[in-house]
Structure formats: structure tokens, C-alpha cells
Amino acid sequence: MKMDGKPKLFLIAFFVVFILSVLIAAPSISSAEKVVKIYSSVDENQIGINQTLTLSVTIETKNISKVLEPSIPDISPFKVVSKNSSTSTEISFINGKTSRVKKYRYKYTLKPGKIGKFLISPISVTYKGKEYKTDPIVITVTEKNIEREYITDEGLKIDPIQLKKEIFVKAKINKQTAYVGEQLSLRYEIFSTHEIEQISIISMPKMEGFYRIDIENPSRLKYNNLYSKGKNYKHSVIKKLVLYPLYPGNFNISPIETKVTALIRNREFPNLFALPYTLILKTPELAVKVIPLPEYNGKYSFTGIVGKLQVDVAQHSKSIYQGESSRFYITVKSNGNLNNIKDIHFSHPENCKIILSDIYNDKKLLNGTYYFSKKFEYTIIPEKNGKLVVKAEKLLYFDTDKKSYVSLNIKPLYFDVNPVPTSENINTETEKTTVEDKDIKSKYKNLLFIVISSFSILTAILVYLLFKTKKSNFRNHEINKNKSETNENLRNIRLLMAEAESKLLNDNVAEASSLIKRAITYALSARLGISSGKVTIKNIEKSNLDEALKEELKNSLSILNKIIYSPEKEDLIKNKGLLSVNIEKFESLIKRLEDDSFSQ
Template identity: 25%
Template sequence: MRTSLKSIVLLIIGIFVSTSLCGQDIQVKASAPNQVGVGQSFRLTYTSNERISSVDVPKTNAFTLLSGPQTSSSSSMQIINGQMTSNSTYSWTYIMQADKEGTFDIPGAIVNIKGKGVRSNSVRIQVIASSSQQTQQGNNQRQSTQNQTFDKNDFFIKANVSNTNPYVEEQVIIQYKLYLGPQAQRYQASIRKLPSSTGFWTYDLNDKEAEPARTTETINGKKYTVMDLYAVAVFPQKTGKLSISPLEVQTIVQVVMQQQQRSNNPWDVFFNDPFFGGGRVQNIELELKSNPVTLNVKELPKNKPADFSGLVGNFTMKASLSRNKLSTDNATNFSITISGNGNLQHIEAPEITFPSDFDVHEPNIMDNIQKGANGVSGSRTFEYVIIPRNPGAFVIPQAFFSYYDKTKKQYVSLSTDEISLKVEKGKGQAGQYYSSSNKKNVQIIGTDIRYIKTTDTQLKTKHNAFFLTPLYWLLLFLPFIGFVLFVILLRKQIENKKNIAKIKDKKASKLARKRLLKAEKYMKSGNNEQFYIEISQALWGYISDKFHIPLVELSLDTTRRKLEERNLKPELIDECMNVLNQCEYERFAPASDTTAQMLYDMSFRFITAIENEIKKM
């Protein structure tokens, strides 16, 4: 009995101890410098012995989150006395910036590990006055002991614009190039802030998988290494002077410093020459900005064609029919393809008057867009499904499309050829057919003549009179009641259609969720480029429709102002801005490690939070 009781007690103690040890397995530690200067960037790192799924970084008024997270992992293995042990470390690093002077605490973050939230320790950081003067003094001291060949002015970013006086909807290519002076050995650059603008439709021209192009250029006798850093195609949407903010880049440059040491040994002078690899290697951090870009957008010439598309470029158009002979129980596909260089996503379906004997569905739009150093080109195809209802010979009329050709300095009108379609009678319709245009009456062949009935017929008198009964009065006034209700509903529908903003407001959430579902399909298929495009269009389209902001005026500043005018909570506004920033960062900055699933979840929570907050107001 005592043995059994002792075994039970030991088993309970063992379970308790093992449970306690399991609870202590997961460890999370936050680390950061104890002291930084105002305006100085630093690393905030969260480290754990288990794989981290996500980190909820707390927001503070004293620090600004610049970028991140950057994830890394390491593992080690030891064998001692025949026993093997392994340790793994997982880190998530964020780049922060100190905004004001003082001593501040960054609260513990919630780190998600294996589906559980583990809180890290808090971090206390002392922010002192800007250390630029101290850094300058240190540089002066180093300059007194060595002859530096480093010149900060030899490192800069230049924005090259293909055309500074474009027309509305004319393609303008902006290439941002990084110039490295002759003293640079290696470099590392990360985009800190992308250019922002209002009044443009933009396309990202960067190939995230390709290595940046590298060339050399001589300026004022100095030979520079030139790197293609970033490229974008913009299409101005309105006339006037439009500006694009600079591109901001954080760069670490490795240069060779020649030591200023006098020696009587001639070999020291020989091998100290930088040409032979002499001198001391130093890493210098630089924050570079490109020149801002200003475009003077001109209005297109007058005498525009009636069917003018509003586009500028060079296009071609063709039409095709999947088959020009079929029966009434089949369908055919009619396609119109417009190809060329220009803003392809602004091409709308040409107006075509199909024969009234056709059932035609809304066109399916397919884009084939190529983006590269020469800008945006490709094609947009409109595919119609045509179902003929009657047999006969039909003609699909011409389609028209016009644009402005800057090279020819004139408007160009394109048209397709007429296409003939022969429709035969389908199976199972030998005895009847109809025409939607009332060209022929419905025919019933073989049953339109009936024989005289020769058998005895017994007639009965019907005693129930229908006249003046309640049913009689109901049927009499029912058309008038229906007409009044129809007029009321029609007027209400007309008023609702006039209020376009109200319609867009109601449909904003529905349209955004449809785009999110489409983005999810791209994410599961591994098509990241289309995924980021759909996520971006879902978020910006939702904001445009929900808060009545025209597409040409969309920007982060406009969005914040509209959210504040709706008296939303400051925390929600900050979270919304973070989601939009993260979305744009993921779309244009290939260095980020945020997963597509995280970005999808953030976007879904963003729309849901806005909808819930507006419903409470």
C-alpha cells in the first residue's frame, strides 16, 4: 500500500515538474542600445529559442519605426561525454529612430510563438542630444592622424527624367541612379522612403529578382560607379505643375583610408598605396536623397475625335472570332485586343452595337503588361461570349479606338474590320424559334389547325357571379396600386443612382473583400507580384470609395486628414497608416521579410476595423 502511494506521489510530482519545465522552455528577450542620439537610428531586436511567428511591436511617442522586421536564425551543436545538445536562436530586428530627448521605456512586445503570445521584457533607452557634433569631432581627430581620400560629395543619387514637359496620360520614365565615388570599394543600400506624389498613375519598373545594372560614368574628370537603384513609370492625370518627392536611401560605403605615417622604409610607402590594397578599410554610413522631380504637364491639342480614349502613346487594334460558323445551341468568343506603349490599364472596352439576335455577356478583361527599362507596354484584351438565338447570316460591326500619337503630333483613329457570322438552326428547335426584334412571330407548325369536335357536349350553367366580388375589386385596383409602387421605387432608385458617393460607400467593403479573395488566390499560387498589386488596389480603392477621395488625390497625407475628419480614434488612424505604409513597402521594397500571409491578415483587419468603427458612430 505504501509503495503504491509513494508511486502515485512521485508520478504527480513528475508531472508537475515536467509541466513547469515545458512552460519555461520558451524564452524571449528584447535588446537595444542603452543610449542613442536624437535622430539616430538603432536596432531593436527580439530573440527567442523558438521560431517566431510574429511580433506585435508596441507604439511609443518617442520612437519611430523605420523598417523591419529583418529575420535571422542560428543554431549550434555540442557533444560532451557522448551526449549531444543543440541550441537554436531566432531573431526579429526592427530599425527604430529616436525622436526626442529624454529617458523612455519601450514596453514589452507580444511575441507569437507556436500559437501562443509570450511577452518580452521592456527596454529602457536614454536619448541624448544629437551626436552630430561629437561625430564631427571624432572625424576631425581621425583626419589629423590620417590622410582621408573620402569625399561625401562623391556619393549622391540622381533622378533622370525622360520628359519634363509631358501631355496628360503621356508616359514618363524616372530612373534613380546611385553614384559611387572612386574611393568606394563596396556598398550596401536600402531604400528608406519611396517617392510620393499626387496626380499620377504609376507602374513599378523594377525586377526584384534581377541584379541591378552597373555602369561607369566620368563627371568632371572623376570616374563614378553608377548603379540602377529604382525606376518608375508615371502617367500624369491632370495639367499643371506636378511634383514628386525625393527618393531617400540609407547607404553603407566601404572606403580605403590611406594612413599618414612617415617611415624611412621605402617598402612601407610602396605597400601603403591604396592601389596595392594598402591603408585601412572603413565603413561609412550615408543618408542620401535624390533631387525632387517637377513636371509641367500640358493639355492635349484640341479637335479631339468623338471616340477619343484619352490615352497618349502608340497602339494597334485587332478583332477576332473563335469561329464564324455555328448553330443556335452553341456560343462563340469575340475578342478585341489593343496593344502598344501607354497606360494600358486605362483602356476601356470599345462601344459595339451587336445584332439584336445575340445574347452578349459583359466582356472578360485580360491584361498582358510588360514593364522594363523602356517603360510599360503590352496589350489589353476584351473577350465577349456571344450566344445566337436565331439562325441567319449576321455581321459584327466595326469597333473604333483613338489616341494621341506624340511622334506624329496628331490624333490617330483605329478600327477593326466587320466580321461575318453564319448561324444555323440547332438541334431540338426544328418546330419553333423566336426573334427578339419581333421580325417574325412565334410559329407553331402542325398544331395551328384543330378538327371540329363531333361528340356530344354537355353544357352547364355557372351560378357563381364574379362581378362586384372582393376578388373583382382587388384585381381591378391591383394594377393602379402596382403602378404607384413602381413609380415610388423608380424615383427612389433614380435618387440613389444620382448619389454616386453613397453608392460607392455602400459597395466599398464588398469590392475590397472581393479583391482580397483574389489576392489570396495569387498568394496561394505563389504569384507575389499580382498579390501585392491586388492588395494595394484593395486598400486604396476601399479608402477612395469609403471616404470619397478621388483616385488622383490619393496619398498618405490625404488619407490621414480624411480619417481625422471622420473623428476616428487616433490609435486606429495610426494602425491604418502603418498598414498602408507596410503595403507600399512590400510592393516596392524587395528587402522586406514580411510574409504575404501577414500582409493579407493586416489588410483584412484594417478594413474590418474601419467598418466596425464607422458603424459605432
């Protein structure tokens, strides 16, 4: 095929232009642009000391395949509590060129170590010897938490300030002015318009200047509905306490701090989902003024009871045998601090012994006031027959209604002490009967005498058998009674030791010691097979226990008595240390006695 000159010239021109285009574009294809950028930011520039912040670092690279990581400078006083990272890639085609952009995102959760204003220095990344840096960041850490409204990942709006108007705790006290020793009732309550998932007490006030008794500390709260100021609240009591001021002055009861987790729901779709949200809530401080008691110049010793006081007396039996034991009870009831009464003092003849064998405690709520009762069980052992009168000293207390001191009489106890029947008395009666029989035989030698004599002998036999049966039943009753008491005591020992540990944690050292002493007495009574009221040092020495165990028992009871009757205010720390050091020894001693009881 033959071409003319013009078409041939056109083809030559086209190839020349194409080759020149390739030569010009080749350098840009072989050397694509490579870019490195680094950014940093924080979610909050001001936080509280108990809050955290998130530091975000983003490294952006273009046409670089190497993975780059940031170099974090010293960020003291912040501590990294968690870290995570993610990567994304974007590929684009522009003017026939392929461009690949990678983004490396690093997130650090930081917790501050102290309060103040701090600088996070520039964060850097290095590529092929060149360093790239971010701008520095200033963070302010305050003592109080910074609360701001925010939106969760689920799209739920959270306003902490508004939430604290809808969920809050209160402290309520029945009076803000009281005498030294007068009962104060303190309760902590929670109110919430939201469902509460969990609540815990982070810190309790120390209650300095007050003697404290825990009344109620529920493990599961019971809520009731309460309408107030146009809103429906779920309401529950968190804790109840009774306080007794120890000395006069002005006191501030510091706040209780609680951690509350509530379920926050979307108001538009309340049944769709609920988000757990945790708040730290505190009660306001409570101011209490404590006034001194008026001066007392009377002859009686003040018990320390302020309020109301009542005493009841009961005795097991009015008629007892010489040398044998019996029990009587004195029950003290008051809204005052009964911990001040350790024992009742008696004025009684020297020919009898009175021993405090047990103490029973109870409490009752009446018209918003807690009344405590303390039942003292005493064992009395008369050493001489005849009439015995036991008188207790008067109890002096301060009546807050009358605003004056009152002395309370305790009803005397009367006992008829009889001599124990002896074999000599029985023989004397037998001889008299024999003489009478002989006289009768000498007077009546007929059938009538035989009939009467036979009837007399038969009657005597029946009376003897009846007396023997009654005595046997009485002994069996006493044995069964002792067994029943032993089983009951063994069941109560663990409860007493657990309560003692609780009292020790609350610095009620004397009460803890009394409970441990009761537990040892119960265990010993089960081992010896006698009632707890008959457990004395004298009976321990007479028992068949080995000598080492006897010494350990006497030593333990001596330590406990020393703590119980020592001045608690002066020796609290010393006694608490003494009791804490020996508590394992006491538990081991009780276990040995229990094991011996079960093996018998």
C-alpha cells in the first residue's frame, strides 16, 4: 500500500509527542511524594485529682509502608493506666497516580498523681533521620472533680450536676444540742429518681468525741416510694447509729462518702436500654453542740447514765440450802449508755458469796428512741443457814426530762437458807421410830397391834419409795437441764466470738472481752458438765482437767477480767493490743474445750 506525504508526516509527529510525554512523566512516577504528620490532643484540659483524661496521638503517613510509633516524653505526675491503638488506610487515584495514606491512632488513659498545672511536652516521631513533633499541652489538676455534661457512645446524654439533684444521700440526726452522755440517733439515707444497681460506703466519719453503737447496717437495701417536691423518689436507709457524747464542746460530724451506681435510661425510650453510671456522693457535715452536766455534790456514785433508767429484779428461788448455789437476776433498761455499768455493787453479809456469772444484752426501738437492756446473772452461795438479805447500792443517773440527778432504789432480795439434811438426822429419826414401835408392841399384843404395825410399816415404805423416786426424777431433770444448757451454750459460742470480733473492730474492747469470757465459760461448762453459773476458779481447780489447761484457763480469765474492769478511756489502745494479741489463743482454748466435750 502506498501512502502519500501528508499522512506519513502526521504519524511521525504523533510518535515524537508520545515519547516526550513519557520522558517527562517518568521521574514523578518513580519518586512519589512521601509525607509524615503527627497530631496530639486531650479530651479535657482540666480534671480532678480522682479523674482520668485521654491523650490521643495520630500519625499520618503518605506512601510509606513502615509502621511508625510515637515517642512519649516524661509525663510525670501522670501515670498511664491503659493504652490502645488502631490503624486505617486510604487509597486514591489522581491523574493516573496511586496515593496511599495511613493513619496510626494511639490513645493513652492518664491518671494524675498530684494537684497543680502541668505541661505535656511535644510528642515526636522520627522517619529517615527527620523528627516530627506535636505542640505541647497544658493540663490543670484540681482537688475537686470537674463535672461536665457529655454524650455517651450510645447517644445517651449524661449531666452529672443534674444527676446529683436526682440522686443524693442525707444524714439525719434527732437533735443538734445534747448533754454529755445523752443519746443521739443518726441515720444515713439515699434518695433517687433512678434505679440503684449498687451502693457501698467508701468512708465513715471517725466520730471523735462520741461513743458509737452500730444499730443497723443492711447488706441489702429495702426501698420505698417517697413523693417530695413534685418528684417520685426511691428511698432507703443506708445505716443507723446511736451516739453518746463523751465530753462538752462544739463538734462537726464529717461526711459519709458513698459510691453509688445508678441505671440511667433514655427518657424517650426508657425500656430500650439502661446505662450504669457511678457517682461519688457525700453527705453535708452535721454540727452538734454538747453541753456539760450540772455539778453533783451528793453521796452516791454517778453511773454515767443520762436519760431514763429502770431496774427489774428476779430470783430463781427464795429457799436454798446452805453451801449450794442459786441464781438471781438484775435487769437494767435505759436509753443511756449502759456500757458505763459494768457490774452491780452489793452490800451483803460476809457469810455468802455473790459471783457475776453472765450478762445478756438486748435493744428495742420505742417512739424513735433506742432502749438498751443489760441483764446481769448472779450466782449466790450461802455459807450459813438462816435469813439472808442481799441489798444493792442505789443507781444514780441524770434525768434529761427533769434536768436533775435521780437515785434509783433496787429491790432487796430475801433468801431462806436451810441446813442440808445429814445421815445423823436420819439415824436419830430411825431410833425414835424404833422406840415408839417397841412401846406399841408392849402395849398392844393383839391382832389390832399387828394390823396397825403392818399398816405403819407399809406406809413408811411407800413414803420412802415416793421420796426416792421424786429425788431421782429431780436429779434426772437437773442432768437433762444441764445437757440442754450445754448444747445451747455450744451453739452460741461461735456467735459470741463473731460478735466479739465485731466489737473489737469498733474499739468496744470491754464488751468484746466480756463476750469472749462468756464463750470460754460456756465451753468450760460443757466440758465439766455443769451449768455456766457454777463455773468458778475454785471449780476449775477441783476439776479433772490437766494442770497445763487449768493454768491456761486461769491466765486467760485473768487477762479478760483485767481488760473488762480497767478504765477504758485511759487503757483503750493498750487493752485493744492485749486482746488482739491473745484472741487466737482464746479461740484455740475454746476449740480444745469443745473437742473434749464432744469426745466425752
